[in-house]
Amino acid sequence: MRRAPLPAAVLIAASLVLAGCGGGDETTSEDSSPASQKVAGGSTLDSTWPLTGLPVSGDQSASQDHPVLVAKMDNTYSSAPQIGLSKADMVVEELVEGGLTRLAAFYYSQVPGEVGPVRSMRASDIGIVSPVDADVVTSGAAARTIARIKGAGITFFQEGAKGLHRDSGRSAPYNLFADLGEVSSTIKQDEARPDDYLPWGGDKDMPKGQPAKTIAASFSGGHTTNWSYRDGGYVNENTYAADGDEFPADTVLVLRVQVGDAGYLDPAGNHVPETKFTGSGAALLFHDGRLVKGTWKKGDLKSPLQLSTKAGKLTVPAGHTWIELVPSNGGNVTYKK
Template structure:
């Protein structure tokens, strides 16, 4: 594939009698899974790569495009949100005024209509960096652009003349910008993906390595079928478990086409000052998406408390249980909520 780091995304498909075994290396702190017992040179099938964003095998091979990270408005003004049902992963982040914005990741599918597209933030370095994501935004402060580009992240911005932008005739600026990712991809180059975004569990259908009930230092998972994620006094995101998927109940997506999460993860993050204000004079926050903090993993009706660890802005996430053991995420579509450590939180229902 041309880059040694891309080997981090591969898995070995063994004979039909043997389940798929991951060979996806992430970092020195998250070693590769060993091939399943019984795999041999005579029984192995061709290598199949694993999606860095879902942990699932890419049976048709790697897409001929980079990972695009589209910044999407997340208020009534930008409703409806288009294209979320085609995203591989979604992250909600804090912006100025106590509001939030979405960063939707597209790799396996490139929709011709995504939006409504808004501006980037310096927080996006830590969000897009782990998979070499290329950011699609309608604009942004000059200082934010410089920091993002200095970090080595490519930006396709309408302000910078990027192709594929159009106007929604039913909306007004700045809430009317749409993007055709197929058009953007004609100007993009497939880039190196350092490794998986999350530490994926084996794709054999087994559950993630949840802590055992009754363990002395690790609490058992709690039960929940609803949750309220609080970002500020002005913004909360409500969730419900429906048909085995976690879905937003107060989201702004096009009817019937919201992102459906196999796993929803709430991460408590430190929030700093980006160093500039928006046109209304509001200080712009910067989510520090590195270090470590508390996290809750929602999968099915179980909620597991773990610690998230991210050793650098461009590093992938890993998780630890209370007794220091690795915790892996079931392959599938994941929604990450980056809530402020101070002032944010989650309530189970």
């Protein structure tokens, strides 16, 4: 049994100082002194989901008998259509070699059947999945990456494990899929609610910020993910998800991160990047057609993410969040009213 039950606690968020965002942004002036943000109250950890902050309904429990499962999914044209994104609680998009991106799709409140295409892990995933002690569903990884993943104490399930299978109607390597229900059935664990991934709050806690209805998150000269705010949520304009199976983003959180070299080449001879998901950097919180600028901080790979503005603590409105880990050097973020 790898985890012990957590006590109920009131949600709290940590404090940081404001940092500006990189050049090239298209924006109007942000309010110079946004209202101080209140800490979400009246809701205990046991009554909310850790990956969305949303209340638990009916006879469900936020303490499940399975860990958070993270499916590593391909994010290129070859993966279309992606399956299972609509059931994810949260998604993190990270840079991989060749300027492309890969998705870490987090599942906890729902454990769907088919998800994929499932692809390989990167060392970047250690900082992405460790805060909630997640297990990873993957096609595998380079030998040195597997050594680091194991060294970080992360459990993973790769091809050959129960629940992972190839779809004969698709071309390899874009044809590996996972039934997360079958994967989770092999895990023995005490019921325990993971820690909150983000400092959750409510819409009323979000500072006024400035209008921002479109977003373009560019990853180091390669892929750009485009978002538009429509009908109360954010639509990924260039998603590879199957029709009707798109991720229902209530919030897009862009974090500017340092990216280094993982120390090896992929089979095509490209240097494999490694996102350094520790330290601090600029944060852009997009919600309800508005943008609030701030900073993020993460003490070590396992630490929770902390957010702030110059007015104090910054919480993320409860809901489904897509996190963009955009490189500080070579990446760019633009937005318009």
